[in-house]
Amino acid sequence: MAKDILLEIGLEEVPARFLRAAMNQLLDKTVKWLDDSRLTHGEAKAFATPRRLAVWIKDVAEKQEDINEEVKGPSRKIAQDETGAWSKAALGFARSQGVDPETFTFRELSGVEYIYAQKSSVGISTESIVAEALRNIITTMTFPKNMRWGTHDFKFVRPIKWIVALWGHDVIDFEITGVHTGRTTRGHRFLGSETEIAEPTLYLEALRNQHVIADIEEREAMISAQIAHLASEKNWHIDVKEDLLEEVLFLVETPTVLYGAFDPAFLNIPQEVLITSMREHQRYFPVLDEAGQLLPYFVTVRSGDNRSLDIIAKGNEKVLRARLSDAKFFYEEDQKVQIDTALAKLENIVFHEEIGTVGDKVRRIRQIADQLAVQLHVTPEQATAVSRAADICKFDLVTQMVYEFPELQGVMGEDYARKAGESEEVSRAIFEHYQPRFAGEASPASLTGALVSIADKLDTIVGCFSIGIIPTGSQDPYALRRQAAGIVQILLEHQLSLTLEQLFDIALNIHQNLRNMKRSYDIIRIELYDFFGLRVKKLLSEHLRYDVVDAVIASGFNHIGSVVARGHDLMKVVQETPDFKLTIESFGRVSNLAAKSSGVAVQPALFIEPAERELYASWQAATTEYRTLLAANRTAEALALLSSLRPAITAFFDQVMVMAEDEAVRENRLALLAAVDQDIRSYADFSKLVK
Template sequence: MPIFLLEVGTEELPANFVDDAIEQWRSRLPQSLAENSLTTEAIEVYGTPRRLAVLIQGLPAQQPDREEEIKGPPAQAAFKDGKPTKAAEGFARKQGVELEALEIRPTDKGEFVFVRQSIPGRPVAEILTELVPQWILGLEGKRLMHWADGDMKFPRPIRWLVTLLDEAVLPIELVNGSETIKSDRISQAHRILHPEPVTIPQAADYATCMRSAFVEVDAAKRKAKIQEQVQASAQQLDGSVAIYPELLEEVTNLVEWPSAVVGTFDSEFLSLPPEVNITVMATHQRYFPVFKGVREQTSANQTEAVSTLLPNFITISNGDPAKSDIIAAGNERVIRARLADGKFFYKTDLAKPLESYVSQLEKVTFQEDLGSVAAKVERIGKIAEQVERQLQLGEDERQIIQRAALLCKADLVTQMVYEFPELQGVMGQKYALASGESEAVATAIFEHYLPRGASDRLPQTLAGQVVGIADRLDTIVSIFGLGMLPTGSSDPFALRRAANAVINITWTADLPINLHQLLEQIAADFVAAHSKTNLEELLQQLREFCLQRIRSLLQEDRLIDYDLVNAVLGENDPAYGLRVLKDLLDVRDRALFLQTIRNNGTLDKIYETVNRSTRLAAQGDLDTTQLNPVNVVRPELFQKPSEQAFYDALVQLVPQTQAAQEQRNYQQLVDALTQISPTVSNFFDGAESVLVMDPDPEIRRNRLNLLGLLRNHARVLADFGAIVKS
């Protein structure tokens, strides 16, 4: 079966675009082929800094023939007195069939004329010729560019095109103004190791041909080769290497034929904090640091204890391995200059205590309409005080938090962080300790930035947690207050990530925080300073945003079923939403508990009766907070013993529900609901069953109130009306 090769040759692509493009083609090409009735055995997508390629194996020679049914005019318009009209004749002529081929069939909109046609499949070469330009120009990226004098856009100029169906070149052209890129079988090899073009005889030979020309097109194989070479080089130095995932991904897409090169730097620079050296090497120069011994790390600026750095680094070259000494010397000159800068900045910054930098934050703008970073620091301190009151903290802990809040942004105006912004918080911790601040304050300065990314750890100290929450809540409320809400994939201030951090910190540290109250206080302060903002509208936006984040975290991170998340959040129920925001720990616990009793089958025992009661109770008018049947249900209206039994069970349920509510013992509540379930079932379907929707309005209301009370008891745990039967 035919094999198709497409290679798009370019100038050096941005490293992050290579991965994005590969993923886009992996998801889109199978769908594109399927839409054209083309099956495949395998689709392999490749990418290097100079090319994107796809190899499609097991294509058919052509599409399968297919039957197509075409709808024509209404039967009344097509035939009159049993004879075809001009409408019928025109439809038949357009479809290229005789009038006898027309069929009349009923539809939802009446009878229409139809015709069946057999459409022969098109050759696969013809279809691919149409699809390839769509695949190429359909790739999306953050920064696309024009080149030459045309309107074509791509991350970098396209220089050549290879399109082979087995051994045949498919004639495809990309026209960009006065420039036309025509497909061929000639590709470009490694710039240095194989400067001559390479001819690909047939599609199946692609990867082999390119490897013979010193280009490894398979990103996974390049990555594995880099890891192997880096680790081997470190072992030769009697050390080990930290392979940071982000650095490995980037380096993989910067080279076509990786070659590890070992370099050295002066031992004097080891006196710098290791995070400075690591940041210079890994983040700025894309080198792998070497240690005497190291445990796995997730990011280059992580400050967990690491083993001693060696005065060596490993870089991945895309050049000639025979010239590794020259390459190493060039890299050593660069890193020496960068480390010398770092040493100077470090010495200069240490000349003053960290607190002396706080006043300089007045000169740094946080956001044009929100003032300076100094103003933000002041707001962080006030919000931290509000959190302290909620947590009922002692004076010693409050002093640590307020000191950390004052100093948390001071390192932003140091020379080191100005030059290496990745080190904010890291250097704040170092400078705080050097200035005589307590270990607790210094740690909180660093931790208030955590988590920096999805894979980073959360703050471990209470001070770091409180200051981090205060910092993020200030940002969220302030940016929302300016009307700059995140939309779609656009979130320039990373507000979603900030809200996720607030919720995750609260859940992980079991902090009894009333988020609703905090949002009200912070929003009120914002409106007092920005009178044009409507407080109620701002609060509504903040509540909805935070509830969306809670929903996402419960489903995606905690793996709670979507309907159970709906049940604990309350669908279109503002009161339930407020309950969630007032007690983040409670919503987490209720969601996890619901998932547990679903998994062990307990939920099934109460689902039918509670869900049925909940749905019927919606037709009544009982307040959802009412639990006690006394003065709500009138026993004198009972007509069946099942009603009295239901009432008595509800009376006994009240203290059990209240105790479960006060102690958050939801198992106790579920046990009580399980006990009442047979009584409710008898009320609905037993020998003494009743008609809930009785013609008598008083009797009907009385029975709906019984059901409403059961709903309310269950509602202490969740809105059972939102739960779908498993």
């Protein structure tokens, strides 16, 4: 008869950021043990609160499944020598399977005779192995940070205070650090008490009676419903960020939503400052009106019931008032500092010991941004704005507000610059140059912000590559992948006529002129191109078939707008034009033979067959316009023009013997195919398409 298993690890309060991963780890390890042990089971579910991790497995079999299987070994020719004695290979196979060689059987498979081992094992009872298994699961769990307590050498995320371990109605007996298993759990620290769990199915209800909601989905639903009710009642928009909701979810055992207020005078401070202070320091949800403007209220979640909420609210208001007073002080003090004074302090902040200070970085950003402006032929007024924005884009890093809240860099720079008399375009660009900061965020709206953003990100990437800091696997300490993806996004969304090679050369030359680069310019350039290629491929793969992505990437991605447009237009034609596979086949025949060309120029005088003259004439009529269309990023028209060569290509292969005996004629025909193939490959490598 199947029984349920319940394991609860009672702990001192665990940091909220550790709990979900720890809960999932406990679940995964328990399920893996059951599966590896051949123990059938039903649904498995994990639970977590600040003071506990738990897992409940339903309908676990009372014993392991019996094993009766046949395992194939080496061939008989390898397993036995001429005398019939077992070889080392056969004996090794027998040891690995735990069987006697004399029990081997022989069977023919595909004309070859192999030895087989018959394995059988009677399953043992779950009860006899579960204690050791659960103890091992707990003691092998890993966490970002561990603690030791008392005189124990054992490390865990927080000290273990109690353990509930049940096999149906029975306690599973083991101990860790002197804590013995039992059926007694603990409720809410203030509202509940100890209670016994008779059997696993009663676990959630027993805790609920002690003011603990162990199921995280139930707890989250309670929080969301209470917030929604409050918002409807007050006609508020309560801004609930997922990361903050996740943290609050693991800070409480019984959630009760409440609200408080703060002095409206604080609204004179930029609302980003107030919101950040509320979220980061107090874990409060800000309250906004319909226009998205901050209201002088906050929403929080207590771990407890709804008694004395007015007292709890007043206590939170008192703490928040102190926090906002600090923010107000920082904000006012920061405005007393001149921008030039702040910039001078950047010379004392090291960006990287091998790359220089933040002041050095700003000078490189200015030069890169200026050259980008030149390449794009912007107006003199625009160029002046780009230079000024680049010069002061990092000045707010030395302000007290950004020191307290690093996530406000750019936000405070924009506000302080505007108050210091900088133009709206320059002020806004200080904020925008950090965009996009993460996947899904918008690019800078202004061209000034876009150019300074590219310059900043490009400087970081080139600087890191120049000293050998290149992302590998999961290691990317300077978020270079994200910054490269940001550059690609900006180039695409602003439709900037800048190629990757232009960007690399501008930045590399500036780094080379302003500092000693330890690595080769050419090697870094190749590495940068490959690195950005992966970002472009990832971007395309979000929307296009893998073979289409491979095809257009193979023809180059130096111009981001071109490769994206080629990819989307090729995808559309492949999906919507059934006979396009014939075009792909004809392009493939051209490419296969073009590879044999020696590189000589086409000589029309050597044409003999009408079909080769026709192909040459068709190509000549199309190539100039095709290249013009491709350069103008009119890729759909370019592909249509390229595809129009198919009839002439088909006739050529039907009527012309390419590999003629006359060497001059043969080379001329191969040269013609090579010329056509050059245009074909400038669009895509069509051989990579799955027909």
